[in-house]
Amino acid sequence: MHKKMKMGIMGGTFNPIHFGHLILAESAYENLELDSVVFIPAGIPPHKQEEEIVSKKDRLKMVDLAIDDNNHFEVSPIELDKKSISYSYETLEVLKKENNNTDYYFIIGSDSFYNIEKWKAPEILLSMCKLVVAARNDQNMDRLKQQKRVIEKKFKTSVHILNMPTIDISSSDIRDRVKYGKTIKYFVPKDVENYIYMNDLYK
Ligand SMILES: Nc1ncnc2c1ncn2[C@@H]1O[C@H](COP(=O)(O)OP(=O)(O)OP(=O)(O)O)[C@@H](O)[C@H]1O
Ligand SMILES: O=C(O)c1ccc[n+]([C@@H]2O[C@H](COP(=O)([O-])O)[C@@H](O)[C@H]2O)c1
Numbered sequence: 001m002h003k004k005m006k007m008g009i010m011g012g013t014f015n016p017i018h019f020g021h022l023i024l025a026e027s028a029y030e031n032l033e034l035d036s037v038v039f040i041p042a043g044i045p046p047h048k049q050e051e052e053i054v055s056k057k058d059r060l061k062m063v064d065l066a067i068d069d070n071n072h073f074e075v076s077p078i079e080l081d082k083k084s085i086s087y088s089y090e091t092l093e094v095l096k097k098e099n100n101n102t103d104y105y106f107i108i109g110s111d112s113f114y115n116i117e118k119w120k121a122p123e124i125l126l127s128m129c130k131l132v133v134a135a136r137n138d139q140n141m142d143r144l145k146q147q148k149r150v151i152e153k154k155f156k157t158s159v160h161i162l163n164m165p166t167i168d169i170s171s172s173d174i175r176d177r178v179k180y181g182k183t184i185k186y187f188v189p190k191d192v193e194n195y196i197y198m199n200d201l202y203k
Contacts, residue, residue, distance in 0.1 A: 002101060004101055004102060004103050005035045005036075005099070005101065005102040005103070006032065006033065006034045006035050006102070006103050006105065007034065007035060007036055007037070007038060007099075007102050007103070007104055007105065008025060008028045008029060008032070008034045008036070008037035008038070008104075008105045008106075008107050008132065009037075009038055009040060009091075009092075009095075009104055009105065009106045009107060009129065010024070010025045010028075010037050010038065010039045010040065010107045011039075011040045011041075011042060011079075011086075011088060011091070011106065011107075011108075012039070012040075012041065012042065013041070013042050013045045013048055013051075013053060013059070013171065014039070014041045014059045014062065014063050014171070015051070015053050015054060015059060015171050015175070016054075016059070016062045016171055016174060016175075016188060016192055016196060016201070016202075017039075017059075017062050017063050017066045017171075017188065017192060018169050018170070018171060018174055018187055018188045018192075019167065019169055019186075019187060019188065019189070020109075020167040020168075020169040020170065021039075021066075022066060022067075022189070023164060023165070023167055024107060024109065024134050024162070024164065024167075025037045025039070025073065025107060026070075027134065027162050027163070027164035028105065028107045028132045028134075028162060029072060031132075031160070031162055031163060031164075032105055032132060032160060034072075034105060035072070036072045036073070036074060037072065037073050037074075037107070038073075038074050038075065038076050039063050039067060039073065039074070039075045039076070040075075040076050040078060040079055040091060041056070041059050041060055041063055041075070041077075041079065041080055042079050042080075042086040043056060043079045043080045043081070043082050043083075043085075043086050044082075044084070044085045044086055045085075045086060046085050046086065046087060046119070046120065047115070047118075051172075052175075054201050054202070056080045058195075058199060058201060059080075060075065060077060060080055061195060062188075062192045062195055062196075063075045065189065065191040065192050065195055066188070066189045066191070066192050068191070078091060078094060078095075079091055087119075087120045087121070088106065088119065088120075088125050089119075089120060089121045089122075089124045089125035089128070092104060092106075092125055092128040092129055093124075093128070096128055103129075103130070104128060104129035104130070105129060105130050105131075105132050105160075106125070106129045106130070106131050106132065107132045107134075108131060108132070108133055108134075109133070109134050109136045110133060110134065110135050110136045110144055111136055113131065113133045113144075113147060113151075113159075114147060116131070116151065117151075117154075122155065123155060126151075126155040126157045127155075127157075130157060130158055130159070130160065131151070131157070131159045131160070132159075132160045132162055133148070133159060133160070133161050133162060134161075134162045134164055134166075135161070135162075135166050136166065136168075137166060137168045139166065144161060145161070148161060169187050173187075174187055174188065174202075175202045178196060178201070178202035178203070179202055179203065184196070
């Protein structure tokens with residue numbers, strides 16, 4: 001029997017990818033001793049239909065550029081290749097079928113965690129992976145621990161709260177900054193910054 005692999009799943013709209021996502025994924029890799037983390041850009045994100053989202057090609061390219069120097073990070077186009085909405089439980093079903101000898105860890109920020117019961121079929125999703133959660137700009141650890149207890153009890157799963165610095169960077173703030181001519185230096189990797197300007201994104 002081979003040792004089970006431990007894979008992190010970093011799902012997101014990545015519109016664009018930024019250092020908050022990268023530090024989150026790297027912290028999960030380190031804290032949970034994962035073998036790798038796969039970034040899965042959402043083709044059609046379930047809860048973000050009203051936002052302006054740049055093309056799948058641009059978002060995939062920016063993830064590629066951002067993770068290029070990290071050999072335990074990879075990217076999968078599995079959700080970009082679908083025409084329908086990217087529900088996480090369906091993605092996990094496909095991954096599980098391909099790789100049964102792997103434990104999956106779905107990595108999210110606290111904003112996603114507080115909404116998880118509104119996701120499609122959370123009971124199916126949480127039977128296939130464990131959640132790894134980072135506090136975001138809500139420093140309220142009591143609320144986070146309370147949500148951890150609720151989800152663990154309701155779905156008979158375990159939730160890992162990550163030990164990482166809170167990084168107050170968001171894709172929406174980056175989009176606004178570009179729009180209003182403000183700097184995004186040190187918010188995103190240099191290659192991503194160049195890609196945004198070269199391709200006139202978020203004007
Ligand atoms: N700075 C951050 N710290 C911790 N988690 C984060 C951070 N930024 C994003 N995440 C998490 O990464 C996942 C993907 O995020 P997403 O691609 O939607 O970026 P976002 O910055 O939240 O975007 P937007 O500002 O457009 O809502 C979500 O689970 C989100 O909570
Ligand atoms: O499956 C769902 O119903 C669902 C609802 C909301 C978000 N998600 C996933 O959560 C991840 C972060 O989503 P977002 O919208 O914050 O970019 C991304 O992988 C989404 O596909 C999934």
